Amino acid sequence: MDTELTHNLAKLLSGGGWMFHILAFIFAFLGSIAGGYFGAYGNKRGELRAIQDDFEKVKSQLQETTRLTTAIQTEITKGVWVEQQRWELRRDLYTALLKNLSEAKYTLSQVIKAETREFKGSDEERDNFTNDMLERNRIASQEIENLIHHTGVLFLSSEALETINTFLNAEKLRIKQLEDSGADYAEISAEATSWSLHLDNEIRAAYIAYDEIVNVAKADLQING
Template sequence: MLAVMTWVPLLLTAICSGAAAYFGAYLKEAGKLRKLNESLDETTEQIRSHTQAAEEVRSKLSKEMWVEQQKWEFKRDLYLPMLDILVELHEKCLKANKIMDKIGNLDNEDWDRYQSDRNSIMNETKEYISREVEPIEEKLWTLTLKKGNLFLDYEITQHIENLRNAENIRSRESFKQYQNDVKNGRASVDDINSYHSEEISISYKSEAVEKAYKLLLDSARRDLALIAKPINPTGKKSKTLRPSETHTENCPA
């Protein structure tokens, strides 16, 4: 009986020790597993956060690209018609110059006949300008007011406005030049008519059209990324990307 009583406590001690060791290992592994789950949850949350941020960036970039694309298309639909109008306007001015050039072929031996023929040519030129040139100028100005002021450089819109008022500007500049020449003895008071001839007026308008065209073309190349390639080693200028290529063939450089 005494031996049994001695053995039982030892057995209970062994069982408790084993149970303690087992549960200790279990709790240790459970703690590791809990930490692993917490780390996994944190990683999952980070991935979710990064994914959401990436989606927001992608959405923002997509919207910005769409806006830029819309701007590009708007500018394209603005530049091309304006360039076409300027090319047409330049051609009409050249035609007016050709009509005016007929004055140089007149025989001035009969002064009265010369003056009559000259006036006839001048009237023909004025009628042509009124019928063919001025409506195109108004079309260009209307397009500038409706759309051009949104995206065109101030220099371009200002020059188009100057083109529309070219005759008034030329008259002021010519009169100022006339006054300066008279003051410095390069002209007499009676020479004023030579500073306000119709020939000078047509030539001035043609130059204004060419300048407006070049300014607009340069702006279109920048905005639409239609930049001409550098001159190659052969000495020949590489082609400019379309659509500006078609315009450069119709208007003097």
């Protein structure tokens, strides 16, 4: 404001007339507007700052929640993966055991048929067939024993292990039964009924072991039917 304008304004104000009241009213009005504006502006800035602070808090909480959720999901996924691997390992064990027990049942049944003269062919052909079946049974039994020693001991119940061992030890059971009857080892080897008794014991043990593994597998793998 220049000197002349200031002088005239002061003169008007000092005159105390109606012009003074108008100017006073104008200045008061402008002052109230300015005060209201700046007051509202200040309040609005305070509200915005409060909102910003709340937003930052919510953002921080959301980030922490996301982090925890991700960590939980990772642990759950890891646990599911581990359990799935265990399930597949048990499934493969049961499948392999049943496959080899089925082989044992089949080969022993074929040997029994050949020994009871149901085989159609010469004695030499029958002997070759019997030896082939017994070799297949030996391989299946060895595979079962390997499965038990490597994996079965980790997952199978004591009852299931005992049942399978009964099959694997069928020859020992045959000898024990003959020993209990009072025969000595030489008599066992020469006993006419010892071979057929061995076959009967072993195939019976194979069927029992097979049924036991089926029941254990269904319960463990939660297979219905």
